[in-house]
Amino acid sequence: MRPSLLLAAALLVGSVTPIRHIDATPVAATSYRPAYHHTVPDYWMNDPQRPIYLDGQFHYYYLYNNDYPRTNHTAWRRTTTTDLVRFTDRGVAVPKDTTVNGSIWSGSAVVDTNNTAGFGRNAVVVLATQAHAANNNAQAQFLWYSTDRGATFRPYSAAPVIPNPGRVDSRDPKTIWDGDRNRWVTVLAENDRLSFYTSTNLKTWQRAGEWAMPGLGVLECPDLFKMVADDGTTKWVLGASANGKHIGQPNTYAYWTGTFTGTGFQQDGTHQWLDYGWDWYAAVTWENPANPLGSRYAIGWMNNWDYAGNTPTWANDGFNGTNSIVREIKLKRQSDGGYSLVSQPVNGLGNIVASTTSLGTVQVNGIVPLSYAGKRTS
Template sequence: MRPEFHFSVPDNWKNDPQRPIFVDGEYHYYYLYNADYLAGGIGTSWRRATTRDHVSFVDHGVAVEKFTNGNGDCWSGSLVIDTEDTAGFGRGAVVAVVTQARVDQVPEGGQAQYIWYSTDGGRSFRPGANDPVLADPERTEFRDPKVIWDSSRDRWFMALAEGDRLGFYASPDLATWTRVGEYARGDLGLLECPDIFEMTADDGSSRWVLGVSANAKHRGLPATYAYWTGAFDGSRFLPDAHEPRWLDWGFDFYGAVTYPHHDASGEEDASLRHVIGWANFWDYPHNTPTLVTDGYNGDDMIVRDLRLVREYDGYALAATPTAALTGYATRTHRLGDVEVDGDLDLGIRASAYDLSCEIQWNTEAADHTGDIGFEVCRAVGGSRFVAAGLNLSGPHAYLDRTLTVNPTRGRTQAAFDPSTGRVGIRLLVDRTSVELFVDNGRSVQSHRVFPAPGDDGIRLFARGATAVFRDVTISELSVPPTPRA
């Protein structure tokens, strides 16, 4: 059941992604890894993989070992390239600021930030010091540092998850940190894995984005990546709106991190970023049949290209499957325009593919109702499937894994505007996941699913309305396995 074209850990366990860095023409991706998971062991190290196109990855093994220096195992953090040697490890050293727990300096179960460094381009790391560079004995939740270079003020800046708020810190050298502000939210559950970056929008303006993995299910909202656009002055973030937007409205896109795109010369492109998120959630982290079928537990959702777009009510991030994915098609089915009134089963069976089309419907109908979409991972006879569709009377797009094997059962939804009578759809299906992209990535929903063997049918449906599925294209996808470096 290992996915064909999504990233998965080679063995045992993975969870949180760490923000990739760009070194020597390739992206270095680190993630939390437990080599002792299947044997009942605990603790995480940082494992490294590299990619040039955000689709095909090469595994390089563990880069930051766990339980190395008495400071506990390694949790989430972030890496930077210290081009000016501010930390004293040499010009171009890769420095990681990592959360660990050290019971003799912070309360038992407490959390503090430690430095690790690499002088071989991020391939291996050593502890920079035994003492934490940032600790707070009064705070129980004190983790997941996200560090950026604040060029306007010639210093490092850190956003840190502190329960119901993000603490803001500044440093000249990655070792001495001063608290300069915070952003507090008491209505989004526990905040984790913060993110902050500046981006150029499609109208040419520049906005800051503050992101965080949040759990707002108690409000009927997602438990994925929430974000705000706004202004940042080095100590305060001023959001454009009080309510956050959500990068994914599904169940399984947690601990996500964004990272800049680099052009052929290595320069950052301020108008394009990428994002990768863990294909799981803490309500059911150990519930996966891949433990039995493939000896591992840990996938990511597809890397997505992010662009900041101006909309009628402000700025939003649009997310689409990363561009290089189309180059991994092994077989393409071009069905053209398909008119549907009721149910239509396609004569195509596949377990890993990219389905794209534009759905059109009649906006002049008196009742403006209808349920239009797809059943994928469909069993012969239709007793099991995942539904992805548009409810015109909602109006909302939805992803529903209720009628298939899945961690918790359930349906998610996200608002969309049906007034134009058409919307673009992309649907990624890959063995244990389904991802729905609506309106060029204005909304996305991602679910973890576990189809039974042979549940690989595809149905189009238009119930209560007639619809035309234009330019239906189904590309079967596979990324050839790459040897470990």
């Protein structure tokens, strides 16, 4: 027996709150593995890597360690999905410990549509952090490439394409195509600042500038994208997993709206949080291919480094790694003239809803327990 799975709409002041019952294949009564979240098949998973869209599928990569807890060495494992609800495991794509630089850490994949790197049209190219063995294991950015549609990757070189610039923290490259300037841009996390690098071929990079944001701890897993808001205004969004714990705020995905200048970022105001819960770390967003500027998707690691190893699934089920459900995000103008990202569960979840229960109008100011208890299924 296990509780049925529930999907609750976001609670807003004065909102009507439906509860949607999710049909799911029952699992063993002793299992903690969720039925409609993406989970690692075994051992360990942490940071999501931004998915790419290719051949009618989303290819989602994540950090995977099949030696957990003996080592902390990670590879990139791949899963595919067409509806962002049901995922098919495809095994390890970017292997660990096959070069002198060892583990593969966070980064991002891109589809090189115009063959700028020379690996072939639509080659999948990954920029990821590794410990540079020839430079005292300093964090640096290395290139891997795939000519089989993102299934397997080969290293371009044992030397980094973006060497360490003399920073202790230099990691988590997020690479995008900057169509306004006809070049690639990579954002790197460097402690309390994010740096920007540019390239025309994904192999040779130049440092363009940086953006500092002290007060939110060590920034990780940066994000950069352009969106069109509901009022037609175009904005750039800069995001990162940030630590607001010391100021009574979350340790999750913070973002700023503003303007990307090509060498830096001019934010409109202070940071906002895409999710206020603690179990939404190292999150990534990616464009909706049907509406690239008006809609994006997002997924986060349902864990936190403050208690990453303390999960019941490891002892009980032999895995430690669960992701949030995928959400769709849009940019909305607020009544004060500012802009905020708003989100809701991805539409594909509606295809497995069995029934809906309305709780009527729920006034929320802080925490309000819902007057509803889930049913149990066998």
